[in-house]
Amino acid sequence: MITPPQSRTPLEPERIPATVETLLHEFLDAQIDNAADLPELDLFAQTLRDMIAAGGKRIRPVLCVVGWQAVSHRQPPSEVWRVAASLELFHLFALIHDDIMDASRTRRGRPAAHCSLATRHAGRGDAATLGVNAAILLGDLALGWSYELLHVARPGAAARHLHRAWPLLNALRTETLVGQYLDLVGSGPAAATPPDSATAWRVIRYKTAKYTCERPLQLGAHLAGADPKVLAALSAYALPLGEAFQLRDDLLGVFGDPERTGKSVLDDFREGKNTVLAATALRLATPAQARLLRAGLGNRALTGAQASELRQVVTDTGAQAVVESLIGERFEQALAALDHAPLRPAATTILRAMAAGAVARTS
Numbered sequence: 001m002i003t004p005p006q007s008r009t010p011l012e013p014e015r016i017p018a019t020v021e022t023l024l025h026e027f028l029d030a031q032i033d034n035a036a037d038l039p040e041l042d043l044f045a046q047t048l049r050d051m052i053a054a055g056g057k058r059i060r061p062v063l064c065v066v067g068w069q070a071v072s073h074r075q076p077p078s079e080v081w082r083v084a085a086s087l088e089l090f091h092l093f094a095l096i097h098d099d100i101m102d103a104s105r106t107r108r109g110r111p112a113a114h115c116s117l118a119t120r121h122a123g124r125g126d127a128a129t130l131g132v133n134a135a136i137l138l139g140d141l142a143l144g145w146s147y148e149l150l151h152v153a154r155p156g157a158a159a160r161h162l163h164r165a166w167p168l169l170n171a172l173r174t175e176t177l178v179g180q181y182l183d184l185v186g187s188g189p190a191a192a193t194p195p196d197s198a199t200a201w202r203v204i205r206y207k208t209a210k211y212t213c214e215r216p217l218q219l220g221a222h223l224a225g226a227d228p229k230v231l232a233a234l235s236a237y238a239l240p241l242g243e244a245f246q247l248r249d250d251l252l253g254v255f256g257d258p259e260r261t262g263k264s265v266l267d268d269f270r271e272g273k274n275t276v277l278a279a280t281a282l283r284l285a286t287p288a289q290a291r292l293l294r295a296g297l298g299n300r301a302l303t304g305a306q307a308s309e310l311r312q313v314v315t316d317t318g319a320q321a322v323v324e325s326l327i328g329e330r331f332e333q334a335l336a337a338l339d340h341a342p343l344r345p346a347a348t349t350i351l352r353a354m355a356a357g358a359v360a361r362t363s
Helices: 013-033 040-053 059-069 078-102 113-119 127-148 157-186 197-223 228-255 267-271 276-284 287-296 304-316 319-338 345-360
Strands: none
Touching: 013 040, 013 059, 013 078, 040 078, 040 113, 040 127, 059 078, 059 197, 059 228, 059 345, 078 113, 078 127, 078 157, 078 197, 113 127, 157 197, 197 228, 197 276, 228 267, 228 276, 228 304, 228 319, 228 345, 276 287, 276 304, 276 319, 287 304, 304 319, 319 345
C-alpha cells in the first residue's frame, strides 16, 4: 500500500507536487514488479516517468488537496493523495493523445511521447507510424492505471466518500473527452471552419475550466465531506479561473517564449485552433486582415515569417488586448467568489494566490 508521508505541514501547496510524483513513481514501480513476465511494460513506464520529469504545474493534484483542506483541518489521508495522483496520471493520458491529434512534436520542451517512442525504432521505415500507434497504447494504459490508482486498500471516512465521488470522476472524464472533440471539430483551415466564439467558450469550459479547476477542487472537498454549498462555492471560483487559465494559455501559444512554454508559437496557427483569441481577431479584422487570417489559420505549411504577420494582425485588431481584459475580468470573478465562501480561511488564502499565479504565468 502506498502511504504518503504524514509529517507534511497542511496547506503547503508547493510540497504537493513532490508527494504526488513520489506516489506516481512508486505506483509505476509496482506495476513493473507485478508484471515481471512483461518486460515491454518497462518501456511504457519509463516514458511516463520521462513525462513526469519534464515538469508541469501539477495544478490538478494541488487543487484536489487544497479542496480537502478547504473543508477539513486534518492532514489529507492516503485516499486523497491517491485521487490527486490519479488526476495527474489521467492528465498524462490526455497529453499523450492530444499531442497525437494535434501532430505536436514537443511537450514541455521535450519530444512528445509519440516522437520519443518512434526514435526507439529509428531503423524502421514505419517508425513514425509505429511511434503514434505505441503512444495510443501508452495513453490507454495511463488512463487505465489512473483508475487502478484509486483502489482503496483500507476502510475509512475518506474511502466512503471516494465511493460517492465516482460520479465526479466520471463527469471529469466525460467532460474532458467532449471538450477535446469540440476542439478537434473546431480546428482546421479557417476557410472551412472559421473561428467561432461560442464554440471556443464551450471548448474552454469542458476541456479546461471543469477539468483543470472545478472537478479537482470538488473531488478533494467531497472526500472531506463537503456539503452542496461548499461545492457550489468552489465552482463559482474554479470556473472563471479555469477560463482565465485557458485564455492565458491561448495567448502564450501565440505570443509566448518557446523556451519557457516548451511549445512552438507556430502550432496553434498551423492547427487552426478555434480559440477566443482567433475568433476575436477575425471579428475585429479589416477585410485585408481577415484574408490574411483565413489564409494562415490551419495552414500546416505556415512559415515563421507568416506566423509573425498573423501575430501582428492579432495585435493590430485589438484581439490581444480584448483577451487580456477577459482574463482580468474572470480573475476578479474568481476572487470575488471567495469573499463569502464557506471555506477554511487558510485554504482561501491559497486559492487567491493560485489564481494570481495562474493568470500572470509565462509558461
